[in-house]
Amino acid sequence: MTLDTEWIQQQLQNIIQAPFNIVTWCPEMMAEGETADSVIPDRSFVRENMLYFPFRASEDELAAFVVEARYLTDRERKLVEALLGNMEQVWQNGPQLSGNPVYNEEERMNRFGQWLIQQAANLNREEVVPDELQLRDSLSACMVPILLNGEGTQEGAISYTQLHRLFASYFGGDVLLTPLDEQSWLIMAKKELLLGADDERDKDTESRDADFTESLEEVLTAFSLGLYELIANEWVGVFHLAVSKPSIPLQSLPQELNLLWETIHLGKIFHVTEHIHFSWELHLERLLHRIPKEQRSLFLEQVMKSSVILEDSETMATLDIFFQLDCNVSETAKRLYVHRNTLIYRLDKIKQETGLDVRTFNDAVLVKLYLLLYKVTKRK
Numbered sequence: 001m002t003l004d005t006e007w008i009q010q011q012l013q014n015i016i017q018a019p020f021n022i023v024t025w026c027p028e029m030m031a032e033g034e035t036a037d038s039v040i041p042d043r044s045f046v047r048e049n050m051l052y053f054p055f056r057a058s059e060d061e062l063a064a065f066v067v068e069a070r071y072l073t074d075r076e077r078k079l080v081e082a083l084l085g086n087m088e089q090v091w092q093n094g095p096q097l098s099g100n101p102v103y104n105e106e107e108r109m110n111r112f113g114q115w116l117i118q119q120a121a122n123l124n125r126e127e128v129v130p131d132e133l134q135l136r137d138s139l140s141a142c143m144v145p146i147l148l149n150g151e152g153t154q155e156g157a158i159s160y161t162q163l164h165r166l167f168a169s170y171f172g173g174d175v176l177l178t179p180l181d182e183q184s185w186l187i188m189a190k191k192e193l194l195l196g197a198d199d200e201r202d203k204d205t206e207s208r209d210a211d212f213t214e215s216l217e218e219v220l221t222a223f224s225l226g227l228y229e230l231i232a233n234e235w236v237g238v239f240h241l242a243v244s245k246p247s248i249p250l251q252s253l254p255q256e257l258n259l260l261w262e263t264i265h266l267g268k269i270f271h272v273t274e275h276i277h278f279s280w281e282l283h284l285e286r287l288l289h290r291i292p293k294e295q296r297s298l299f300l301e302q303v304m305k306s307s308v309i310l311e312d313s314e315t316m317a318t319l320d321i322f323f324q325l326d327c328n329v330s331e332t333a334k335r336l337y338v339h340r341n342t343l344i345y346r347l348d349k350i351k352q353e354t355g356l357d358v359r360t361f362n363d364a365v366l367v368k369l370y371l372l373l374y375k376v377t378k379r380k
Contacts, residue, residue: 007122009065012080017293018071024063043081051077055084106160108133113178119254129250138176139250143188144220147242147260150183150235158234170230186257191246194223216245217280224276240264244279270375288372296377303366309353318346319358319371327364
């Protein structure tokens with residue numbers, strides 16, 4: 001098997017917003033005493049201000065993705081290392097689904113996870129779910145996909161069997177639990193387990209459609225909060241959940257998996273204090289993240305005469321709550337447990353320092369955009 005290097009290169013450039021090149025491996029890239037195989041496990045290294053991500057492009061070829069080191073933070077460097085490591089492992093080992101063997105549940109879902117990662121990495125090559133996995137009937141139902149992603153969890157802290165029992169108990173029925181790597185799991189449960197059979201609405205009119213959509217998001221949010229608390233009692237370390245709306249996995253699961261990965265990535269950048277991220281709440285963040293870095297920096301320089309006050313933690317918290325509550329002064333004061341006049345004083349101070357009054361629509365939009373772009377551009 002051979003990695004689709006051009007597709008991966010394009011994805012890296014879209015995510016990191018920096019130019020990546022592909023070079024064939026040569027001895028000059030290595031320090032004295034190094035061999036190609038000896039540096040592959042390290043996943044990346046710096047030579048003359050260039051950051052190299054070596055990988056095995058095929059059985060007979062070694063190569064590397066190369067980018068200027070200044071473009072990547074430590075977090076982004078580790079993200080690229082993990083992404084390439086997962087892809088390379090799948091391409092080297094392959095799902096190996098020939099023949100018609102009998103798998104136990106965990107092995108079957110592990111192999112499905114390998115196949116799914118491969119499909120998500122190359123959406124141009126559509127393949128059907130292998131018959132021997134016996135999953136097509138299950139994947140034909142409308143299901144809610146949830147991605148569980150851990151950070152620094154202890155290896156072996158929780159097993160497949162434990163997680164499956166935990167989720168089956170919480171959802172009140174069988175779920176599909178798919179291991180993606182040592183720290184990531186895809187959870188899929190039938191929509192009826194979350195919404196109930198009586199939650200279907202008559203959708204003959206647009207107003208009823210709107211009511212159903214609103215209630216769906218509310219139910220998914222509440223259900224995810226409970227799921228997070230349940231996992232927190234068993235999980236070792238920090239973890240995140242990404243949730244998407246119901247869909248039919250057999251038709252769109254690779255695309256849904258990419259959306260969930262992107263949702264977690266954006267959530268970690270723009271909402272660092274949160275651990276549950278919903279794909280339908282990140283439209284603006286998704287758009288802003290795709291703006292080239294130079295354009296983001298230019299906007300930050302031009303939109304505000306002074307940004308010092310926005311680096312104050314109290315001011316940032318005030319604005320976050322203010323925007324969450326639709327710029328409602330009274331409700332924001334209640335949420336912050338401060339007098340209304342105290343909040344007005346803070347908003348006046350922001351106006352005095354920045355020249356922008358967040359109580360007006362246009363200025364509120366500019367400050368909201370500034371805060372989001374600041375997080376993705378100025379973060380360490």
